[in-house]
Amino acid sequence: MKHSIDELLKALTKEISEASQTIGKSFNLNSGVKRLVSQIQSAISDLKAVNSMLTEIRVENDRLSKKVLAQLGKESFDIAGKYGKAATDYLAGVQKMVRAGHQNVSELAELSLAAQNAGNMTADLTERMILTTDKAYKMNGSVANLTKVLDGMNQISNKNNVGLADLSEGLSSISQTAATLGVDAGEATAALGTMMETTQAGSAQAANALETILLYTRQVSDAGKGVSAEGLSAYERACSALNVRLRETRDGVVGLRDPMEVLGELSSAYNKLGDSSTRKTNLLDSLGGGQTAAQMDALLSQWSTYESMLGQYKSGAGSMARDAEKLADSWEGASNRLYNTLTSTVSNVVNSDAVIAVTNGLNGILSVVNKITESLGSLGTIGVGAGLFAGLKNVGRVKRNPS
Numbered sequence: 001m002k003h004s005i006d007e008l009l010k011a012l013t014k015e016i017s018e019a020s021q022t023i024g025k026s027f028n029l030n031s032g033v034k035r036l037v038s039q040i041q042s043a044i045s046d047l048k049a050v051n052s053m054l055t056e057i058r059v060e061n062d063r064l065s066k067k068v069l070a071q072l073g074k075e076s077f078d079i080a081g082k083y084g085k086a087a088t089d090y091l092a093g094v095q096k097m098v099r100a101g102h103q104n105v106s107e108l109a110e111l112s113l114a115a116q117n118a119g120n121m122t123a124d125l126t127e128r129m130i131l132t133t134d135k136a137y138k139m140n141g142s143v144a145n146l147t148k149v150l151d152g153m154n155q156i157s158n159k160n161n162v163g164l165a166d167l168s169e170g171l172s173s174i175s176q177t178a179a180t181l182g183v184d185a186g187e188a189t190a191a192l193g194t195m196m197e198t199t200q201a202g203s204a205q206a207a208n209a210l211e212t213i214l215l216y217t218r219q220v221s222d223a224g225k226g227v228s229a230e231g232l233s234a235y236e237r238a239c240s241a242l243n244v245r246l247r248e249t250r251d252g253v254v255g256l257r258d259p260m261e262v263l264g265e266l267s268s269a270y271n272k273l274g275d276s277s278t279r280k281t282n283l284l285d286s287l288g289g290g291q292t293a294a295q296m297d298a299l300l301s302q303w304s305t306y307e308s309m310l311g312q313y314k315s316g317a318g319s320m321a322r323d324a325e326k327l328a329d330s331w332e333g334a335s336n337r338l339y340n341t342l343t344s345t346v347s348n349v350v351n352s353d354a355v356i357a358v359t360n361g362l363n364g365i366l367s368v369v370n371k372i373t374e375s376l377g378s379l380g381t382i383g384v385g386a387g388l389f390a391g392l393k394n395v396g397r398v399k400r401n402p403s
Contacts, residue, residue: 050076053091061098072106079106083113083324089123096127102141111143115150117324119157119164129168136175137185147320149185154323155316156189156309162196169203170196170210177211181218187260190309191299198298198305201291209295216287217259219246226288235286241279242269267303 054069064072072094076087093109102108108130115126130146139145153171157164170192171185178188188210195206208225215227216235236246244265248257266283273280284293299306 049088050091053088053095057091057095057098060095075106079110080113083110083117085113085116089113092123093127096131097141100131104141104143107143108141108146111146111150114320114324115154115164115168117326118150118154118320119168119323121165121168125165125168125172129172132172133175133185136179138179148317149189151316151318151320152186152313153189153316154320155312156193158319158323159312160193160197160309162193166196166203167193170207173204173207174211177214181214181220181259183214183259186310186313190306190313191260193309194302194306195295195298198302199294201295205291206295209292210299212287212292213263213296213299214259217246217262218256231286231288235283238279238283238286239266241282242266244269263299264303267300270300271303 050073054073057072058064058066058069072091073087076090076094080087080090090109090113093112094105096112097105097108112123112126112130115121115130116123119126130150133139133149134141134146137145149171153167154164156162157167167189171189174188174192175185178185183191191210192203192206195201195209196203199206201209212225212227215222215225216232219232219236221227221229221232239246239262244262246256246262247254249255270280270283284296287293287296
């Protein structure tokens, strides 16, 4: 280690002295200094956690050099602090993206932090939504494309009575089916949002219903979803009775139409009918009734809401970043940033070369901090200047760990 234990003592004394200037020439060491020492102890513990996570990341991706990992560790404090999060929160996201096989892990992990802030979502949900959407729509880890999705979802959440977490749960459940059947992320999100807001159903119910509706509309049987060949035929007949065709001829080849175009036409015909219309009833019954029928009714009846949400989705650029800043500027976010700064400072004091090597000397440093803490009980309230130095002398010289 380049910095000696004596230098750390001087650094800690300086930090304590400067901090005390805001509250006067003297202060109670048992409260002020002890709090700072406790934070330094926590910072050292967090540095160990950072080191462990970096080691795990390197094991999972041996192409990352020690130099790259060290830089990643150092940057983690600033990036996490930008969103009012802990460095370990950011590195956990990096680790998840490494495991998913991505290369731009830093950018994806930062995107996850922004989404967590904007929608008050858990890391697990946010990362699952990002990874499933990325895979389903073959975005190849494009932060720009994923940001567009999250911006759109966040804008819908801001403008309607539906949460970003619920939309994320729904999209992560249905994205693979939606993408396969020709429905883009914006269309799927707007449909889910319409169903959830209209029926007050949960994300799981809305996602299951939308998936089933898309399977019927694209004429795909699925035993697991209860979609049989007979059911598909009944649905097609019910649509035909409303003068809506599921198929079209292009260049002499008959193929299935875009599902959201079909649903848009169905809504127009559906809303012209009375509640007692058999054609309306037959359409809903062809879906098997239950929640799927209820969600279909909500989607078709409130198609204008769907179109409004789709417009909001398309105009959502920048909304997530703006909302993420609000939480980052909260008291909790500011506290986390301050703590990150302290942890980073301790890291720089104990090692100026690489964060990944910090723990080699942490045990010795922690013993110094503990000695300072033990000495505080007998010091009481004293002047910061000479009195504090005198107190530190009472700690005695601490034997250094080999380095």
